[in-house]
Amino acid sequence: MTHFPRKISGGAFRLRSGPGVLLALLLFASGAEADRSDPPVLSLEACLAMAEAHHPELRGAEAEERMERARLRQIAARKGVLVDATATESHPARGEASHGLGIAAGVKIYDAGRDHREEEAQELAVEGARWKRINLNQTLRAAVKRAYIDLLLAEATERQAQATEKAFEDHLATARGFYEAGTKSRIDVTKAEVDRGNAHTALVKARSARDLAEATLVNAMGISSMPPFKTVDLSPDLSPVPPEAELWAQALERRGDLRAARLQERAGRLKTEAAARGYAPTARLQGSWGYEGARFPLEENGRVSLTVSWPVADGGATRGATEESRAREDSLAAASEVLRQRIALEIRRALRSLEEAEAQRENQELVVRQAEENLALATGRYEAGVGSALEVTDAVLALNDARLASYRIRYGAAAARADLEQATGGKEPIP
Numbered sequence: 001m002t003h004f005p006r007k008i009s010g011g012a013f014r015l016r017s018g019p020g021v022l023l024a025l026l027l028f029a030s031g032a033e034a035d036r037s038d039p040p041v042l043s044l045e046a047c048l049a050m051a052e053a054h055h056p057e058l059r060g061a062e063a064e065e066r067m068e069r070a071r072l073r074q075i076a077a078r079k080g081v082l083v084d085a086t087a088t089e090s091h092p093a094r095g096e097a098s099h100g101l102g103i104a105a106g107v108k109i110y111d112a113g114r115d116h117r118e119e120e121a122q123e124l125a126v127e128g129a130r131w132k133r134i135n136l137n138q139t140l141r142a143a144v145k146r147a148y149i150d151l152l153l154a155e156a157t158e159r160q161a162q163a164t165e166k167a168f169e170d171h172l173a174t175a176r177g178f179y180e181a182g183t184k185s186r187i188d189v190t191k192a193e194v195d196r197g198n199a200h201t202a203l204v205k206a207r208s209a210r211d212l213a214e215a216t217l218v219n220a221m222g223i224s225s226m227p228p229f230k231t232v233d234l235s236p237d238l239s240p241v242p243p244e245a246e247l248w249a250q251a252l253e254r255r256g257d258l259r260a261a262r263l264q265e266r267a268g269r270l271k272t273e274a275a276a277r278g279y280a281p282t283a284r285l286q287g288s289w290g291y292e293g294a295r296f297p298l299e300e301n302g303r304v305s306l307t308v309s310w311p312v313a314d315g316g317a318t319r320g321a322t323e324e325s326r327a328r329e330d331s332l333a334a335a336s337e338v339l340r341q342r343i344a345l346e347i348r349r350a351l352r353s354l355e356e357a358e359a360q361r362e363n364q365e366l367v368v369r370q371a372e373e374n375l376a377l378a379t380g381r382y383e384a385g386v387g388s389a390l391e392v393t394d395a396v397l398a399l400n401d402a403r404l405a406s407y408r409i410r411y412g413a414a415a416a417r418a419d420l421e422q423a424t425g426g427k428e429p430i431p
Contacts, residue, residue, distance in 0.1 A: 042229040044148045047221055051144045052137065055222030061133035068129040072122045078115045081107045086290070099298060102290020112280030113273075121270035128263035134430060135256025140220070142422035146415055147217040152231060153411040154206070154213035157404060161203040164400045167375075168196040171392050174383060188389040195393050236361075236410065237417055241354065247347050247424050254425025255343060261336040268329035275325045278318030281310040343423060350420035357413035364406045371399040 052058065088100040108115070172192035178184035218226055242250075252258065284307045291298035311318070378395035381387025421427060 039228040039230050041232060043232040044145065044234065047144050047148055047217065048141055050223065051140050051221040055140055057136055057140065057222065058133070061129075061136045065126070065129040065133055068122070068126045072119070072126055075115065075119045075122050079108065079119075081105055088292075096294040098292065098294045099296075100290060100292035101298070102288055102292070102301075104286065104288035106284055106286040108282065108284050110281070110283040112277040112282075114277045114280070115274075117270045117274040117277075121267040121274070124263045124267040124270070128260040128267070131256045131260040131263065133256070135260065138256055138422060138426045140222075141426060141428070142418055143220045144217070145418040145421075147213070147220040148231070149234070149411050149414045149418060151210070151213040151217050152233060152414075153407055154210040155231065156407040156411070158203070158206040158210045160400060160403050160407070161199070161206040163403075164396060165196065165199040165203050167396045167399075168192065168199045171379075171382075171389075171396070172196050175389060178385075183385060184389075191389050191393065195396070234414055237414065241351065241420070244347060244351060247351070247420070248344065250424045251343050251347060254430065255423075256425070258336075258339055258343060261332070261339050265329070265332050265336055268325070268332045272322065272325040272329055275318070275321040278314070278321060279311055281308055283308045346423035347420065350416050350423050354413060354416035354420060357409050357416055360409045361413065364402070364409050368399070368402045368406050371395070371402040375399050 083103065083105045085103045086100070089097065091097045172189070172195075175184060175188040175192040179186060179189050218224075241247075285304075286307065287302070287304040289300075289302035291300055293299045375392075375395040375398070378387055378391040382389065382392050
C-alpha cells in the first residue's frame with residue numbers, strides 16, 4: 001500500500017461540494033471512526049465522484065466553456081444600440097472658450113448577415129465547448145476505471161506472490177526436516193532456499209507495482225496525495241454486449257469529441273459564409289443630441305444620419321479570408337473523419353479484447369484447478385519420500401502462473417468493458 005501522508009491537507013485534497021464527494025468523504029470518515037489503524041475503504045464509485053469534483057482538467061474545461069459564452073456575448077453586442085455620452089470644453093489660443101454636452105447613439109441595421117452568421121457560429125462553439133467538457137469527463141472516468149482495475153490486478157498479483165513465498169517457505173521447512181532426519185540431501189535444502197529467495201524477490205516487485213498502481217489511481221483522480229485506503233473488488237460483469245452496429249450508433253450520439261467535431265464543422269461553414277460577405281455593404285443609423293456653444297445658455301443641437309459603406313477594394317483581404325476559412329473547413333472535415341475511423345477502431349478493439357477474455361475465462365478456471373491438484377500431488381509425493389524437490393518447485397510455479405493468468409483474464413475483461421464504455425461515450429447521463 002502506498003505510504004501517502006496520513007493527514008489530508010486542505011491544499012492537497014480540496015474537494016468541491018456535491019453528493020458524490022459527500023459519499024466519498026462519508027466512506028473515509030466511517031472507516032476512520034471504525035478503526036483508526038485500519039485504512040478506510042474507497043470504492044470505484046467514490047473514486048469517480050472525487051475525480052469529477054476535484055480534477056483540475058475539468059475545472060479548466062469549465063473555464064473554456066465560460067470563455068466561449070463570453071465571446072458570444074461580445075458578438076451579440078454588435079447588433080445592439082451603442083450609446084456614448086460626451087462632455088467637452090475647449091480653450092483656443094484666440095477667441096472664446098466653447099462648451100458642449102451631448103449624447104450619441106448608433107445601431108448597425110444591415111451587414112449582409114455577417115454578424116448573424118458569426119453569432120450562430122459562436123453559439124455552435126459554445127455548444128462545442130460543452131461537448132468537449134463532456135468528452136473530458138468521459139475520458140477521465142475511463143482513466144479512473146482503468147487505474148482502479150489495474151490496482152485490483154496489482155493487489156491480486158501481490159497476494160499471489162505472498163502465497164507463493166509462503167508455499168516455498170513451507171517447502172523449505174519440509175526439506176530441512178528431511179535433511180536433518182537424513183532422508184534427503186543438502187541440495188534439496190539449497191534449492192528450496194533459492195526458490196524462496198526468488199519468490200521473495202517477486203513479492204518485492206509485486207509490492208512496488210501495487211504502490212505504483214495506487215499512485216496512478218490517485219493521479220487519475222486529480223489529487224496530489226491522500227491517505228492509505230482499501231479497494232473494493234469488482235464482481236465480474238457477464239451482461240451481454242450489444243451488436244457492433246448498436247454500439248456505433250451509441251458512440252455517434254454520446255461521444256463528446258465526435259459531437260464537438262461535428263459542431264466545429266457547422267461553425268466552420270458559417271464562418272466561411274460570413275467571410276465571403278466581406279464585399280457586401282454595411283449600413284448604420286446614428287443620432288446625436290446635445291448642447292454646445294461659447295456662452296450660456298448653450299444652444300440645443302441634434303442630428304440623425306444614415307451611413308452606408310461599401311468596400312470597393314481591400315487588396316484581396318476578403319478573398320484571402322474566405323479561402324482561409326474554406327481551407328479550415330476542409331481541415332475540420334478531415335479531422336472529423338479521422339476521429340470517426342478511430343472511434344470505430346476503438347469499439348472493434350474493445351469488443352475483440354472482451355470476447356477473447358471471456359472465451360479464456362472458463363478454460364483458465366480448469367487450468368487453475370489442475371495446477372492446484374498437481375501441487376497437492378507433488379507435495380504429497382515429496383513428503384512421502386518418493387518425489388523430488390524439482391517436482392514441488394515446478395508445481396508451485398505452475399500454480400503461480402495459472403492464478404496470475406486467471407487474474408489477468410478476469411481484470412482484462414473488466415478493462416475491456418471499461419474501454420468499450422469509453423469508446424461508446426459511457427453510460428452515465430449526459431449533463
